[in-house]
Amino acid sequence: MNKNIRDTKHKNKLWQFPWGYRESFLIAFFLLLSGFLIDLIDGGGVRMPAWPVNIAIIIIFIIYFILIHYLVKHPIVKWLSSTPAAIAAISTFTLMVLLLGFIPQTPSPADPSLLDSLGLTNVTSSWPYLMSALYLLVVLGFTIVRRFKSFTIKNIAFLLNHIGLWIVVVTASLGSSDMWRLSMGLETRHPSYTAFDSKGQGYNMGFGMILLDFNIEEYPPEVGLMHNRDHTLKLEKGGKLATVKEGTTDILDHYTLTFEKYIPFARKYGDNYDTTSIAGGARAVYIIAKDERNGNTAEGWVCDGSYAIPADYLILNKELSVAMTQLRPKKYSSDIRIYHSMDEYEDFYIEVNKPVTIDGWKIYQTGYDEPMGRWSETSIIELVRDPWLPVVYIGIFMILFGTLYLIWMGKGRIKTKKA
Amino acid sequence: MTWLEFPTYILLTSVFWLLALVLLLTPKRSVFHSLKGVFLFLGWASIIVFTIGLWISLERPPFRTLAETRLWYAVFISTIGIVLYYRWRLPLMLAYTLLMAILFLFLNYLNPDTFDKTLMPALQSPWFIPHVIVYIIGYAFLGFSSLIGVYGLYLYYKGKEVDRTLLMADNIVYIGFAFLTFGLLFGALWAKEAWGHYWTWDPKETWAFLTWLSYLLYIHFRIRKKQSPKTALWIIALAFVVLLICWFGINYLPSAQSSVHVYSS
């Protein structure tokens, strides 16, 4: 099956064909070196070309693989689809990703350190990274073309994996320059027209959007024992919090807590809490805490507080109090109206994990005014346009099917091992 | 069922499994030897009961915290060990997987988690469970294959034959690698739905990808038949280090201060 298998033990001179590991790794080394040099001298990093240059590059790439494969019978072409080349390419790429994994990716262009100048604080747009990715893609490309002849199941799985990966890497990187990711804050009172990219550049969207309603569904409130000295929660081994539910009791440490009354939207009136319909209400619970060691009881209101009213604790003794944990959103959602023109509008609903597509934009719920919590009058959404997405998905699904075969067949060489 | 009952269950599991391992040493034909299956099952059943109980009491799948993933790791690796034992009679592997599982349960005993019933909104997705399950299965297989690699290194330096060991590692890597690929790709599809982009080079993603690349390297290194077995064994052993960094080490890396995936503790 493999024409270029040869004994690696038998060493020939460096750069004498056929090339093996030494040559493959040396080439990788030179590629990285030149990448670092370009970054040092030029300092700008790599800018991926946008449509239609990127599609042209891809087509030229593919034609180039096929033509070279069929027309040029040089040993270098053979080497380009050999395992040593693949190993060197995968290792080099892995090395670059390792650097990415260890070095914080926070470039400081104003005052560049050596790491910045080498592009290592922004690996994915550095030249050495691009070089290693190119090496990988070229070797992968030639490997694919060489196997494009017999369509046994094994070969199909091979092609699905390798072509799928090629497609994903190429389209995800070259396609990134055609992707738009904008963020927009919507308000209840006035429509918003401008969205911002990650650099803070604003874009007029050509339509206006207004927030009709913002909703948070929250987890049930919980109380725990808190150290008075530093306001940290006291948690025993496997320590737990008690879930507040009117009319129930729970045990924390040596204390039995009875939840007498719970008010989901409360405000303090004198010493007492009562339901309020005004914005800014917090959650309050009336607790009777009994110390099981001595029978002492303490009782009072515990409140988590909001932007409008302070939190309240039930003091048990010098060390401990009962406190309520902050509201945690279970899910949040927005009702939004989009104005295509003055009198033509459309309403839609979005929730985390449930984006909608409108006018070619995929719209995601990403945030809200957190200090305001459930009283937020702002909803933050993200608008994404990614024309290459379907192609990336094709690649992803090809790999999924290709690797299914790996599970199914395993390496499958055990039986023929003696051959 | 909550973490408070956890000690009882791990005690049961550990005792049953240790008994089973002792019985494994008795002569093949003795009654004791055949009894080991019973103890294997009892140990397994008690940890499964606990896991299901925890799931029910938390009212969410227990995949959120580090302790919860360790619990699942113990469940999966012991299951794999027991299945492989009955399929191919690999007593050493059975011992390894059970001891690893006990170790992980014990780590949980020392570092239990606080009760965390909540799941941030982005994690409430139908992708969540498949994503984590395939990852954990992948990790269990790959960790297992790397241990075989370490065992192979031991054989190699004692001057013994390692071909068969490597072939076994190959098959297990293929399976684990496929699951890891699924984990990565499911993660990408999910991220697209939840955050608007399929890949953001978040530290957890980066390290999962590195793990994937390490085993990819191993797979390709093993394609040629006459490769040095020593190098192959070292690759697979080192790949495990990357896997461990991905799983546990991330929280300590300077590059990971803002990962959305770092397990809360």
Ligand code: HEM
């Ligand atoms: C999704 C990722 C990948 C998977 C699952 C994968 C899997 C495989 C498998 C299972 C084989 C053995 C096939 C056989 O012998 O029939 C193989 C061979 C090979 N792969 Fe990959 N691979 C992947 C990525 C890559 C990459 C990134 C490269 C190169 C940069 C590469 C280059 C090669 C080469 C050169 C061969 C040998 C082909 C031959 O002998 O005909 N692969 N790959």
